[in-house]
Amino acid sequence: MERLETVDPVILPEDDVQKLIAATGTRHVAALRSMMAGRWRLGELHGIHHWDRVLRNGLLLAGPDTDKMVVAYFAYIHDACRENDFEDPFHGPRAAALIDSLKADWLSELTEEQILILKKAVEGHTALLRTGDTTVDTCFDADRLDLLRAYIIPDPARMASLRGAEFARQIQDTL
Numbered sequence: 001m002e003r004l005e006t007v008d009p010v011i012l013p014e015d016d017v018q019k020l021i022a023a024t025g026t027r028h029v030a031a032l033r034s035m036m037a038g039r040w041r042l043g044e045l046h047g048i049h050h051w052d053r054v055l056r057n058g059l060l061l062a063g064p065d066t067d068k069m070v071v072a073y074f075a076y077i078h079d080a081c082r083e084n085d086f087e088d089p090f091h092g093p094r095a096a097a098l099i100d101s102l103k104a105d106w107l108s109e110l111t112e113e114q115i116l117i118l119k120k121a122v123e124g125h126t127a128l129l130r131t132g133d134t135t136v137d138t139c140f141d142a143d144r145l146d147l148l149r150a151y152i153i154p155d156p157a158r159m160a161s162l163r164g165a166e167f168a169r170q171i172q173d174t175l
């Protein structure tokens, strides 16, 4: 099998993160990242370094049909409404509701259709296995491939996309 790039749970250098954000072609994600980091009150497990890796993983997973702008916004919004670093099954739906209040400014470059896809990904990332929507499933797997940070090995059978499952198998093979 082709050796895939690493999705190790390391802290990504700031320059690399900015390059990844630039590659998505978004105008507001860099500022949104700073804003979200400023209001974050929980620990490292679901904080900015995780969000950066979700972006990196999402771009590694992305195919020609993946909306990279949505993936970028997902990275910096999906865990924004966590109330603790442990069991919080409704943080996805809460963050999806937050999207409505961000629409007019932070998310103003997204179309209504992109907003709907983003909401679907953010709302479902806690509860759904896969949706069949390429962008949503890429978001799910970008998050799941970072489970290694919590010493959880991603399960190929529980990934949303074929490419996500490939990465999960590669992780298993290297352990």
Ligand SMILES: [Fe+2]
Binding pocket: 078, 079, 091, 125, 126
């Ligand atoms: Fe989450």
Ligand SMILES: [Fe+2]
Binding pocket: 046, 050, 054, 078, 079, 143
């Ligand atoms: Fe997450």
